[in-house]
Amino acid sequence: QVQLQESGPGLVKPSGTLSLTCAVSGGSISSNNWWSWVRQPPGKGLEWIGEIYHSGSTNYNPSLKSRVTISVDKSKNQFSLKLSSVTAADTAVYYCARVLLARSFDYWGQGTLVTVSS
Amino acid sequence: EIVLTQSPDTLSLSPGERATLSCRASQSVSSYLAWYQQKPGQAPRLLIYDASNRATGIPARFSGSGSGTDFTLTISSLEPEDFAVYYCQQRSNWPPTFGPGTKVDIK
Numbered sequence: 738q739v740q741l742q743e744s745g746p747g748l749v750k751p752s753g754t755l756s757l758t759c760a761v762s763g764g765s766i767s768s769n770n771w772w773s774w775v776r777q778p779p780g781k782g783l784e785w786i787g788e789i790y791h792s793g794s795t796n797y798n799p800s801l802k803s804r805v806t807i808s809v810d811k812s813k814n815q816f817s818l819k820l821s822s823v824t825a826a827d828t829a830v831y832y833c834a835r836v837l838l839a840r841s842f843d844y845w846g847q848g849t850l851v852t853v854s855s
Numbered sequence: 856e857i858v859l860t861q862s863p864d865t866l867s868l869s870p871g872e873r874a875t876l877s878c879r880a881s882q883s884v885s886s887y888l889a890w891y892q893q894k895p896g897q898a899p900r901l902l903i904y905d906a907s908n909r910a911t912g913i914p915a916r917f918s919g920s921g922s923g924t925d926f927t928l929t930i931s932s933l934e935p936e937d938f939a940v941y942y943c944q945q946r947s948n949w950p951p952t953f954g955p956g957t958k959v960d961i962k
Binding site: 782783784785796798799800832834837838839840841842843845846847848 | 856887889891897898899900901904905910911942944946949950951952953954955956
């Protein structure tokens with residue numbers, strides 16, 4: 738059973754950089770899957786942020802592309818998200834997820850709330 | 856970007872009743888549509904992928920149908936644990952997008 742666990746600071750200052758890591762267990766990050774980040778502002782819907790393959794190939798949401806970097810560490814079986822120049826609008830629960838058949842998200846982390854505030 | 860519209864916003868039903876949720880895409884997504892269930896404080900859970908395939912461990916009371924621009928999620932007989940928010944999601948066109956959700960609550 739694949740499990741994902743997000744970790745990182747729960748509070749980030751405006752204009753700073755949000756950094757999160759997703760640890761994968763019960764499966765290899767080098768499997769034939771993409772790995773994604775999805776976020777959900779409090780009380781709102783879901784927004785796809787971007788994804789990475791174990792080769793390092795990435796795809797980003799055009800609405801966030803200029804501020805997002807996703808990287809992978811195969812030795813630690815984990816992948817990471819960096820979102821720069823954050824504002825209050827970036828306050829959300831951030832989820833990592835595995836991509837099934839390059840189309841849907843079958844395994845999710847529990848999510849971590851990141852608040853942008855001074 | 857493909858916009859997904861879900862209806863109704865809220866569906867008030869009793870346990871044992873049938874729930875029919877709709878998702879409409881602004882342009883064709885072929886059969887590349889998924890459905891998720893989300894309960895308060897929890898991550899979304901994949902129910903249906905590729906419009907009509909149940910994900911691993913999903914009860915048979917959940918079924919999906921449709922193709923192109925119009926899709927339906929049906930819960931044949933609501934169990935108490937089914938009261939939640941349901942989202943549709945497409946990945947036919949870039950970027951992947953989600954619908955705004957339908958809340959199924961207890962009448």
